[in-house]
Amino acid sequence: MLEIKEIWKTFNAGTVNEKQALRGVSLTLNDGDFCTVIGGNGAGKSTMLNAVAGTFPVDAGTISIGGTDVTHLPEFKRAKFIGRVFQDPMMGTAPTMQIDENLALAARRGQSRGLKWGITKAEKEQYQEMLRKLDLGLEDRPTSKVGLLSGGQRQALTLLMASLQKPKLLLLDEHTAALDPKTAAKVLELSDRIVAENHLTTMMVTHNMKDAIAHGNRLIMMYNGRIVIDVSGEEKKKLTVPQLLELFSKVSGSDEADDKLLLS
Amino acid sequence: MLNFINALPGAISQGLIWGIMAIGVYITYKILDIADLTVDGSFCTGAATFVVLYTNGTNLWIAMLASLLAGMLAGLVTGILHTFCGIPAILSGILTQLGLWSINMAIMGMKATVAINVSTPELLDKLLVSLRFVKDVANGTRPFYRHPILVVGIFTAILILILYWFFGTELGCSLRATGSNQNMARAQGINTDFCKVLGLMISNGLVSLSGALLAQYNSASEINMGRGAIVIGLAAVIIGEVAFSKLFRNFGLKLFSVSIGAIIYYIVIQAVLAMGLNPNYLKLLSAVVVAIFLSIPYWKNKYIRASVKTTKEVSTNA
Numbered sequence A: 001m002l003e004i005k006e007i008w009k010t011f012n013a014g015t016v017n018e019k020q021a022l023r024g025v026s027l028t029l030n031d032g033d034f035c036t037v038i039g040g041n042g043a044g045k046s047t048m049l050n051a052v053a054g055t056f057p058v059d060a061g062t063i064s065i066g067g068t069d070v071t072h073l074p075e076f077k078r079a080k081f082i083g084r085v086f087q088d089p090m091m092g093t094a095p096t097m098q099i100d101e102n103l104a105l106a107a108r109r110g111q112s113r114g115l116k117w118g119i120t121k122a123e124k125e126q127y128q129e130m131l132r133k134l135d136l137g138l139e140d141r142p143t144s145k146v147g148l149l150s151g152g153q154r155q156a157l158t159l160l161m162a163s164l165q166k167p168k169l170l171l172l173d174e175h176t177a178a179l180d181p182k183t184a185a186k187v188l189e190l191s192d193r194i195v196a197e198n199h200l201t202t203m204m205v206t207h208n209m210k211d212a213i214a215h216g217n218r219l220i221m222m223y224n225g226r227i228v229i230d231v232s233g234e235e236k237k238k239l240t241v242p243q244l245l246e247l248f249s250k251v252s253g254s255d256e257a258d259d260k261l262l263l264s
Numbered sequence B: 001m002l003n004f005i006n007a008l009p010g011a012i013s014q015g016l017i018w019g020i021m022a023i024g025v026y027i028t029y030k031i032l033d034i035a036d037l038t039v040d041g042s043f044c045t046g047a048a049t050f051v052v053l054y055t056n057g058t059n060l061w062i063a064m065l066a067s068l069l070a071g072m073l074a075g076l077v078t079g080i081l082h083t084f085c086g087i088p089a090i091l092s093g094i095l096t097q098l099g100l101w102s103i104n105m106a107i108m109g110m111k112a113t114v115a116i117n118v119s120t121p122e123l124l125d126k127l128l129v130s131l132r133f134v135k136d137v138a139n140g141t142r143p144f145y146r147h148p149i150l151v152v153g154i155f156t157a158i159l160i161l162i163l164y165w166f167f168g169t170e171l172g173c174s175l176r177a178t179g180s181n182q183n184m185a186r187a188q189g190i191n192t193d194f195c196k197v198l199g200l201m202i203s204n205g206l207v208s209l210s211g212a213l214l215a216q217y218n219s220a221s222e223i224n225m226g227r228g229a230i231v232i233g234l235a236a237v238i239i240g241e242v243a244f245s246k247l248f249r250n251f252g253l254k255l256f257s258v259s260i261g262a263i264i265y266y267i268v269i270q271a272v273l274a275m276g277l278n279p280n281y282l283k284l285l286s287a288v289v290v291a292i293f294l295s296i297p298y299w300k301n302k303y304i305r306a307s308v309k310t311t312k313e314v315s316t317n318a
Helices: A045-053 A099-107 A121-134 A150-163 A183-196 A208-216 A233-238 A241-252 A256-263 B002-031 B037-057 B059-082 B089-106 B121-125 B131-139 B149-166 B172-178 B182-187 B191-215 B231-242 B251-274 B279-303 B310-315
Strands: A003-012 A019-029 A034-038 A061-066 A084-085 A169-173 A202-205 A220-223 A226-232 B114-115 B221-223
Touching: A003 A045, A003 B221, A019 A045, A019 A220, A019 A226, A019 A233, A019 A256, A034 A045, A034 A226, A034 B279, A045 A061, A045 A121, A045 A169, A045 A183, A045 A202, A045 B089, A061 A169, A084 A150, A099 A150, A099 B172, A121 B114, A150 A183, A169 B114, A208 A241, A220 A233, A220 A241, A226 A233, A226 A241, B002 B131, B002 B149, B002 B172, B002 B191, B002 B231, B002 B251, B037 B059, B037 B089, B037 B114, B037 B191, B037 B221, B037 B231, B059 B089, B059 B191, B131 B149, B149 B251, B172 B182, B231 B251, B231 B279, B251 B279
Parallel strands: A034 A202, A034 A220, A084 A169, A169 A202
Antiparallel strands: A003 A019, A003 A061, A220 A226, B114 B221
C-alpha cells in the first residue's frame, strides 16, 4: 500500500544548521498494516511522515501510495490518499468553523470542490450520528465552533475526519503526546477502533514504547535518519520494553541512548 | 446641528458605497486572514475604469462589470505575487498598489481627474447614483426610489446574498478553511494557494465596484480617491464587529454589520466636520481610531483578567 524507496532529506543544506534528517529510508507497508514508529528526538520519525504527506519535497528517492507515484505531487493532491492527525491538536481542524462544517470539509477530501452546498441536510444528520458514537458529548452541539473544544475532543474529531473519506493511508504523528494520560488513552483506543473498523493501513509515531508494542502488527525504530529495527507478526507480539531497549543499543552501538529513549 | 442633520442622508449614502469596499476588506482580513493593501489602488482602478468607459459611451452596467473585472485582475496580481512568488501578503499588496497608481493614471489618459458629464438633466438621469439625487428626492423633483440610500442599499443586499450563497458552497467553505487553518485545509486536499488568489480577486472586485459607484456619486474619478481606503475598510469591519458581534452570528448578518459599520464611520466623520474640524485632520483621526480599536483585543487579553464566569465556561468545555 505504501512504498518508500531510499528517500533522503537534508534541511538547511550548506549552513551551520545543516541537518540530515532522512538518510536513505526504505519501507514497504502492506494493505492493512498498522505500523508503529519509535525513536529518540531528531531520529527522523516525523520527518518521514511529513515526507510521505508531502509537507516538503524529498531530495532523493520515491514514494508511492497504492501503486501511484506521489513523489512529485503537492501536499493537497496527496491528501486524496492520506488521512492525518497531527501532534498539535490545533493543527488538524479549522477553529473558526463549526464541528459539522469541519466534517463536511473532510468528507470532500480528494474530490473537486465546486458550487454545490458545502454541507447538506442529510450530511448534518449523518454527522450527528457519528458524533454520538464518539461519545464525547459533541452530538448535542454540532454547530459549535471547533475552537471551543478541548485538545482531546479535537484529536478525536480529527481522527473521525481522517477516516470519513476512507484513506489509503492513515498517518498519526504523536497524536496523543499533547494530551493528559487519561485522554491520551481514550484517543488511542478510538484510533484502534477506527483503524480496525475501516481496515486502514496506518503509521503511528509515538514516544511511548509500551504503546508502540501494544498497538499494531509491526514496529519500526528509527535512529539518526534511518530505520534500524523492523519487527512484525509473532516476533512483535512477544516483544517487551527491555528487549526493545537491548535491540536498540545493539544497533545504535551505545547505551546512553537508552535513557534518552526511556525518558522521552 | 442643522448642518449635520442636513448632511446625514449624504453621509449614509457615502457610507453605504464605502461599505461595499469594506465588505471586500472583510473577505481578506477576516475570512482569509490576510491584510491586503491592494485596495488603496484597486478602489481607484474601479472608478477610473468605469468613468473612462462610461464617458466613451459604454453602457453603464457593462462599465460597472468592467470595473469589477479590473479589480479582480488587480487581486489576481497580488495573489500571484503572494502565492507563486512567495512574497509576504502585505508587501505583495503594497507592490500592486504602487504599480496601480501608474496604471490608474494611464487608464485616465494621464489626467489626475476625469469627470462624468452631467451638465444636462438627461445625462444626470442616466447614472445609478449621484449626490445630486439626495437633494432632488428631498425637494420632490425626483421619485423616492432614486434615492442613493435605497439604490445602494438594494445593491448591497444583493451582493450580500450572493456572497452568503458563495461562502456556503464547497468552494466557499474551502476558502474559509484556508483562512482558518492552512495546514488543515491542505491535509483535507484544499489547494490553499488557489483559494487565497480567488479570495483576493473577489475582494478587490468588490472594492473596485465600490470605486465605480463612488465615481458616479461624485460624477468624477480622481487619482487619490482610494488613498487610505484600507483604513476606512478596517474601521468599518471593526466598528461593525464591536457594535453587532453579540447580536449577529449569521454570516450574512455579519456582512451586513460591516456595511452598517461603514455608515457609522461616515456619520461620525460628518459629525466631527460639523463641529468644525479641519478636514485635513480626518486621515489622522481615522488612523488613530483604527489603531485604538485594533489594540483593544490585545489589551483585553493582556491586562484584564477574564471574569470568573467565562473561566468556568471554558473549563466545562475542557
